[in-house]
Amino acid sequence: MNPRGCSEAVLGVARNLGLAGKVSVGIVHGDDIMERLEQFVADGIELRNMDTGESLTTVLDRVQSANVYFGAWPIVEALSRGARIVVTGRCTDTGLTLAPMLHEFGWARDDWDRVAAGTIAGHTIECGAQASGGNCMVDWETIPDLANVGYPIVEASSDGSFVITKHPGTGGRITPAVIKEQLVYEMGDPQAYITPDCVADFTSIQLADDGPDRVRMSGIRGNPETEFYKVSISYSAGYKAVGTLVYAWPDAFRKAEAADRILRERLDRLGLHFDEVLTEFVGANACHGPLAGTPPGDLAEVEFRIGVRSESKADVERFTKELAPLVLTGPPNVTGFAGGRPRVQEIVAYWPALIPKSVVEPVVEIAEA
Amino acid sequence: MKKVRLLDIAHARSGDKGDTANVGLIARRPEFYPVLVEHVTVDSVKAHFKGLVHGGVERFELPNLEALNFLLHEALGGGGTLSLKTDAQGKTYSSALLRMEIEIDDDLARLISD
Numbered sequence: 001m002n003p004r005g006c007s008e009a010v011l012g013v014a015r016n017l018g019l020a021g022k023v024s025v026g027i028v029h030g031d032d033i034m035e036r037l038e039q040f041v042a043d044g045i046e047l048r049n050m051d052t053g054e055s056l057t058t059v060l061d062r063v064q065s066a067n068v069y070f071g072a073w074p075i076v077e078a079l080s081r082g083a084r085i086v087v088t089g090r091c092t093d094t095g096l097t098l099a100p101m102l103h104e105f106g107w108a109r110d111d112w113d114r115v116a117a118g119t120i121a122g123h124t125i126e127c128g129a130q131a132s133g134g135n136c137m138v139d140w141e142t143i144p145d146l147a148n149v150g151y152p153i154v155e156a157s158s159d160g161s162f163v164i165t166k167h168p169g170t171g172g173r174i175t176p177a178v179i180k181e182q183l184v185y186e187m188g189d190p191q192a193y194i195t196p197d198c199v200a201d202f203t204s205i206q207l208a209d210d211g212p213d214r215v216r217m218s219g220i221r222g223n224p225e226t227e228f229y230k231v232s233i234s235y236s237a238g239y240k241a242v243g244t245l246v247y248a249w250p251d252a253f254r255k256a257e258a259a260d261r262i263l264r265e266r267l268d269r270l271g272l273h274f275d276e277v278l279t280e281f282v283g284a285n286a287c288h289g290p291l292a293g294t295p296p297g298d299l300a301e302v303e304f305r306i307g308v309r310s311e312s313k314a315d316v317e318r319f320t321k322e323l324a325p326l327v328l329t330g331p332p333n334v335t336g337f338a339g340g341r342p343r344v345q346e347i348v349a350y351w352p353a354l355i356p357k358s359v360v361e362p363v364v365e366i367a368e369a
Numbered sequence: 370m371k372k373v374r375l376l377d378i379a380h381a382r383s384g385d386k387g388d389t390a391n392v393g394l395i396a397r398r399p400e401f402y403p404v405l406v407e408h409v410t411v412d413s414v415k416a417h418f419k420g421l422v423h424g425g426v427e428r429f430e431l432p433n434l435e436a437l438n439f440l441l442h443e444a445l446g447g448g449g450t451l452s453l454k455t456d457a458q459g460k461t462y463s464s465a466l467l468r469m470e471i472e473i474d475d476d477l478a479r480l481i482s483d
Contacts, residue, residue, distance in 0.1 A: 051387045051448075137380040137463065138397075177380070177395070180434050184393020186384035187438045190431050203431050237451060278446060278453040286454075287461040290420035291468055307453030350449045352387065 001067065003029050007087040007367060014369035023085065023369040026078025030363035031068045031089035033231070033355070040359070047231060047353040056353065062236040064348060068229045068355060071196030072118070073109070074362040075099035081366050090232060092195050094122030097154060105158045116200035116222020117160035119193070123200075124164055124182055124217075125152040131164060131182040132213075133172030138181065145171025150213075161218035163210055174213040192223075196230075196357075199223040228354040237349035238275070239316040242307035243323040244282070246336035253295045255331035256281050256304040262330050263306060266322055272315040274308045281305070303336070309347070316344050371478040374470050378481060379405060381463035388448035390422070390459030392466050395436040398480055402435035408471040414439055417469050421462075439466070 007027045014023045033040070037060065040047060047056040056063075067090035076099050078086045086099075098118035101107065107114045124131050131152040133143040150170025155163040166174055183202060187193070190202035199222060206219035247255040260279045267277070280286040282303035284295035295302075308319045320341040327334050375381075375394070378401040383392040394409060396402040415426045424443030431438060445459055446452035456462070 051389075135382070137382065177397075180395045180436060181380065181382040181393070183434060184391075184395065184431070184436055184438055185382050186386060187391050187393055187429075188386065188440065190429050190438055203433055205433055207434065240453060242453060276446070276453060280455055282455065287456050288421070288465045288468070291418065291465050305455065309451070309453055347450050349451050350387070 001032070001089050003027050003087045003089045010085055010087060011367055011369050019369050021368065024082045025367050025369065026075070026081065026083030026086040027365045027367065028070065028074040028078060028086065028088035028091065028362055029365075030361055031070055031091070032066070033068055033360065034063070034066045037063060037066055037233075040355070045355060045359065047233065047351075047355065050230075050352040050354065056233070056351065059235045059237075059351065063351075064234045064236060066231060066233045068231050068360050069196060070229070070362050071095040072099040072102055073197070074364050076102045077364045078366065079103040081364070083366055092122075092197075093126035094119045094195050095197065097122030097125060098197060101156050105156075110224065112198050112222035112224055113220060114160040114222075115198040116204075117162065117217075117220040118156070119195055119198055119200045119222070120183075120202065120205060120217065120220055121154045121156065121162050121164075123193070124179065125154060127182065127185065128152070129172060130185065131179060132166050132174050133178060136173070136178050136181055138175075138177040143171075143173045147171065160220060161216065163214050163216050165214045172213075174215055176207045176209055176215055179207060179215045179217075194226060196225065198225050227357055229357055229360060231353045231355050233351035233353060234348050235351055237347040238309060238311040239313045239344055240307060240309040240347055241316050241320050241342040241344050242305065243320065243342035244303050244305045244336060245323065245326060245334050246301055246303050247331065248301045248333040248335070249298065251297070252299045252302040252333075253281060253284055253297075255333065256284075256302045258331045259304050259326055259334070260306065263322060263326060267308075267319065270318060270322075272310075272318055273312060274310045274315065274319075276307075276309045278307045279305070313344065320344060370472045371475055372470055372472050373478060373481065374468065375405075375409065376464075376467040378473070378477075379467065381467055383459050383461070383463035383466075385445055385448060385458040385460075388443055388445050388452075389424075390441045390444040390462045392439045392441065392459075392462050393436055394439065394466060395434065399435055400477060400480055402432070404471070404473050404477065405437055406430065408473075409437060409466075409469065413469070414441075414466065417466065418444070418462075421465065
């Protein structure tokens with residue numbers, strides 16, 4: 001990420017629009033800690049993987065980026081110093097919504113209930129139209145005009161209550177049921193939704209219907225911020241490739257299963273080494289696995305999908321050459337290979353960690369167009 | 370008693386965090402929430418997802434939203450970019466949970482809309 005480069009581009013656009021001297025742009029950086037990782041580890045800040053508990057030293061030589069998630073307050077500082085546009089490095093999605101509320105209403109840093117309210121407003125709209133009818137299960141077929149879906153808007157009040165709505169004349173739908181789906185999206189412990197700004201309690205939210213395409217939220221409670229920022233670290237983790245072939249009726253599923261057996265035997269004979277080989281049958285079990293039950297014998301078609309993962313790029317490349325031959329050497333009524341060999345992808349994996357807030361400082365600068 | 374699918378009495382949305390999937394399960398009517406609390410337990414969800422979820426299951430209650438939140442661990446083939454799965458983000462685990470069948474009182478079953 002390059003917030004300075006982005007802000008210079010924004011300033012260039014502003015000047016071209018004749019706004020020279022009329023617009024200030026805020027830049028928030030200091031989130032990039034890539035160059036400081038070795039020192040942190042040497043100082044005993046281990047940056048252990050939050051999921052696995054492993055120490056960062058196991059992948060330190062393969063790290064490609066490391067960024068702290070800042071919250072709303074650096075953006076608030078930029079706004080208070082006159083910025084009308086703010087470009088930030090890594091920051092939380094919720095902070096983008098919370099920051100203008102903190103700025104406009106002047107809420108205190110330790111007004112945890114209101115900070116939590118702004119955070120939950122941010123969570124509600126951070127996935128855009130997922131809060132206004134997109135990806136929504138309730139009565140999905142009757143949700144109108146998704147081609148012109150309206151994006152959710154927060155109408156915020158200084159007391160911490162707010163209304164989620166959308167522009168008149170747009171498609172989609174906003175009801176308590178729709179909002180509930182978005183509230184539980186990517187939820188962990190609902191009483192401890194942790195951001196850099198607070199710990200929000202989703203079990204305190206009171207939802208109310210506030211008219212057509214309007215939902216009011218109030219009663220939100222929050223708890224003090226923690227002493228840590230979350231860090232997003234990416235590292236190189238080998239290679240993968242995924243290939244597919246499509247088998248048609250009759251016996252589509254059994255043909256796809258036979259193709260899988262033949263291909264795996266060939267991979268074995270070639271002596272290739274994979275950390276994982278995964279087969280799925282799209283149309284039968286790719287999404288729900290064994291929960292989908294036994295597929296009916298008369299499926300019109302099945303996609304055979306096989307993926308491999310390895311530290312060895314050469315072995316993954318060799319795998320990609322083994323799929324097309326199956327069309328001539330394997331089960332019949334097969335197609336879907338016209339796209340060519342599967343692409344070998346480098347895996348850039350995610351390493352979530354925590355870092356004490358005391359060792360990282362956001363930097364806010366203001367630039368004039 | 371009548372056998373129903375969770376799809377008849379609840380809706381859901383799912384997402385991911387690393388190799389953990391979350392499924393938020395929401396009652397379609399307030400009357401159905403106690404049924405979810407009683408029948409859709411850590412143990413029944415763990416058994417339902419056998420073969421798809423390899424780690425533990427956690428459950429959280431949100432009575433204010435008439436919803437339950439489940440965390441399904443070791444569920445996404447390593448998660449994120451490491452995963453080879455079609456559904457590496459667990460986006461369809463919401464409807465996978467709604468396949469579950471439970472028995473409810475006839476009075477409650479009559480509230481299910483067509």
